[in-house]
Amino acid sequence: MTMGKAAVYTKPHTFELIELPVPDVEAGGLLVKITSAGICGSDLHYWRGDISPSFWAGGAKGGVILGHEMTGVVQALGKGVTKDSMGRPLKEGDRVAYTYFFPCMRCYNCLRGELNTCPNRTRFRQTVEDFPYCTGGFSEYFYLPPGHFVFKMPDELGDELATSANCAVAQVIFGLRKAGIGMGDHVVVQGAGGLGINAVAAAKEMGAERVIAIDGQPGRLKLAEECGADDTIDIREYNTVETRTARVRELTEGRGADVVLELVGFPDALVEGFSLMRPGGKIVEIGCMWPNSTTQLDVSKFVWTNATVIGIAHYDPYILPVTLDFLVRTKDKYPLGDIMSHSFPLEKIDEAFQQSEWLGKDTGSAITRAFLKP
Numbered sequence: 494m495t496m497g498k499a500a501v502y503t504k505p506h507t508f509e510l511i512e513l514p515v516p517d518v519e520a521g522g523l524l525v526k527i528t529s530a531g532i533c534g535s536d537l538h539y540w541r542g543d544i545s546p547s548f549w550a551g552g553a554k555g556g557v558i559l560g561h562e563m564t565g566v567v568q569a570l571g572k573g574v575t576k577d578s579m580g581r582p583l584k585e586g587d588r589v590a591y592t593y594f595f596p597c598m599r600c601y602n603c604l605r606g607e608l609n610t611c612p613n614r615t616r617f618r619q620t621v622e623d624f625p626y627c628t629g630g631f632s633e634y635f636y637l638p639p640g641h642f643v644f645k646m647p648d649e650l651g652d653e654l655a656t657s658a659n660c661a662v663a664q665v666i667f668g669l670r671k672a673g674i675g676m677g678d679h680v681v682v683q684g685a686g687g688l689g690i691n692a693v694a695a696a697k698e699m700g701a702e703r704v705i706a707i708d709g710q711p712g713r714l715k716l717a718e719e720c721g722a723d724d725t726i727d728i729r730e731y732n733t734v735e736t737r738t739a740r741v742r743e744l745t746e747g748r749g750a751d752v753v754l755e756l757v758g759f760p761d762a763l764v765e766g767f768s769l770m771r772p773g774g775k776i777v778e779i780g781c782m783w784p785n786s787t788t789q790l791d792v793s794k795f796v797w798t799n800a801t802v803i804g805i806a807h808y809d810p811y812i813l814p815v816t817l818d819f820l821v822r823t824k825d826k827y828p829l830g831d832i833m834s835h836s837f838p839l840e841k842i843d844e845a846f847q848q849s850e851w852l853g854k855d856t857g858s859a860i861t862r863a864f865l866k867p
Contacts, residue, residue, distance in 0.1 A: 498867065499632030500842045501556035501621055505542035508842050509556065513632070516625035521639030522571035525589065529652040530630035531562035531833060531864045532849045533660055534686055534758055535782055540846050544783040556621050560630025560865070561593040562660040562687075564652060568634065578642045579814060588646035590658050590817060591637055592810050593630070598640055609667070609807040631842060633867045642810040649821050653830035656864050657687055661832075663816040665692035665754065667808035668777040669699055672752045672801075676700035681741055681750040681769050682722075684757035684780060685713040686851075687832050687862045690720050692754050694827045697721035698819065705744055707737065710851065713861060720827040738768040749774060756780045760788035763802075767794045775801040782806065834861040 496512040503509060518524050536559050538544050567587045577583045596603050596611035603611050625636040637643060646655055665688050674680065680696045682689045685708035696704045698721075706717035709728040717725055724744050731737045742749060749771035755762050758780035766776045767790075794800065820829065837845040845863045 497627065497633035498839060499558050499621065499627070499629070500839055500865075502539060502559045502631075503556040506540060506843075506846075508631075508846075510840065510842075511621070513621060513626045515634050516627060516636055518569045518571040518636075519639060520572040521574060522625075523567060523574055523591075523637040523641060523643060524569040524627070525563075525565040525591065525635045525637065526568040527563050527565040527630060527633060527635055527867050528588075529564055529656040529864050529866055530560045531656045531661075531687070531862055532560075532845060533562050533657075534688065534780070536560060537846070537849060537851075538758065538783050540850075558621060558627070558629025558632050560632070562657045562864075563593070563630035563635060564588065564590055564646065564655040564658070565635065571639070577645050578810070579644060581645050583643070583645060588655070589643050590646055590655060590813055591641060591643040592807075592813060593635075593659055594807050595638060595641060596810075606809070608809050609805075614807070631839065631865060631867075633839075642813065644814050644817065647817055647821050649824060650817065651830065652864075653833045654820050654824060655817075656833060657691070657862070658816050658820060659813060661687040662691045662695070662820065662829075663808050663812045664688065664779060664805060665756070666695050666816055666819065667812045668692075668754060668779055668803065668805040669695055669752070670812075671803050671805065672775045672777050674699050674701060674752055677702045678751040679703045679705070679745045679748070679771075681705045681707065681753045681766075682717075683707050683753065683755050683762050683766065683769075685710070685717040685722075685725075686756065688756045688779065689713075689754070690717050690832055690861070691829060692756060693717050693722045694720045694823060694829060695819065696752075698823060703744065705741060705750070716828070716831055716861060719831075720829060734765050734768055737765070741769045745771070751775070752777065754779065758782070760786045764788055764790050767798060767800060770798070770800065772797075773799045775803060777803045777805060779805045832862045833864045835863045837863060837865050839865050839867045 597613035
């Protein structure tokens with residue numbers, strides 16, 4: 494039996510390196526040999542203990558394999574799989590991008606074409622004791638069940654760009670499209686991490702007149718500028734909601750932003766978003782994705798600002814090839830590959846997470862994004 498390494502998460506700050514059986518590929522399935530997996534902000538929430546492993550494992554006890562930003566090569570094709578989801582020939586050894594969640598395709602939401610809202614979509618539903626075992630990115634293999642979405646990777650994209658295509662990049666592009674961003678819009682991006690910097694570049698490419706990035710780490714703010722931000726706001730200088738609001742108003746001709754993206758992952762940032770947007774503006778909420786993300790909000794703000802708040806979890810799979818095209822088109826325009834700033838072998842996953850942690854680091858020493866090379 495072929496075995497593969499995996500880093501299993503069992504409790505906060507704890508991974509266990511084990512070997513798991515590599516599953517036999519079902520008809521219609523596909524096995525990926527992972528070449529790179531990124532540490533997303535949501536992975537940090539798990540690592541800190543903000544989210545229990547059972548949140549995505551259906552309440553099951555036992556360890557799970559985290560990691561969902563990833564890319565790799567086709568290790569094995571199940572019977573009947575000869576093409577990718579765009580109808581292009583697919584063979585073993587091809588580099589691929591793929592969704593890490595799987596809509597059921599048999600429910601009311603899926604029937605309406607709202608695949609990212611499928612209530613039955615799976616992600617980390619299995620613990621490592623259950624077939625197909627390889628259900629997370631922090632391992633050597635990842636299993637795509639029948640009904641998956643997979644896309645051949647353009648040759649122009651190296652792993653430093655391709656790794657986050659199926660989460661950070663696709664999700665912010667989907668959110669911006671949901672917000673209807675267009676030419677002339679003013680956009681505020683709260684948080685210049687992996688999602689935020691990609692959101693800056695995507696907003697500029699989608700026609701935004703001015704993009705403003707807010708963060709507290711100089712390295713991230715500098716990279717945001719290099720990736721298209723017209724202005725940055727350092728929260729160490731503008732250290733209150735009032736001063737940040739005043740600065741955004743100053744940069745938007747007194748109006749406020751047309752679209753605000755909350756990508757920090759703290760509930761109070763959503764409340765602040767109402768102050769940063771113009772009347773009639775939109776807030777795209779992606780960051781606060783763990784249970785009990787509570788805050789106090791004056792509900793009249795919805796009424797008197799005529800606000801639209803758009804929650805985004807996952808994306809429709811058609812966004813993934815759109816994302817790959819975006820990355821190819823802009824690879825020489827924006828240094829988006831620099832987001833993946835540090836690389837670690839899977840055996841050093843503990844060190845990778847420790848260095849990725851940014852809470853309490855006010856010197857800008859936290860890395861932008863680490864990726865693991867199984």
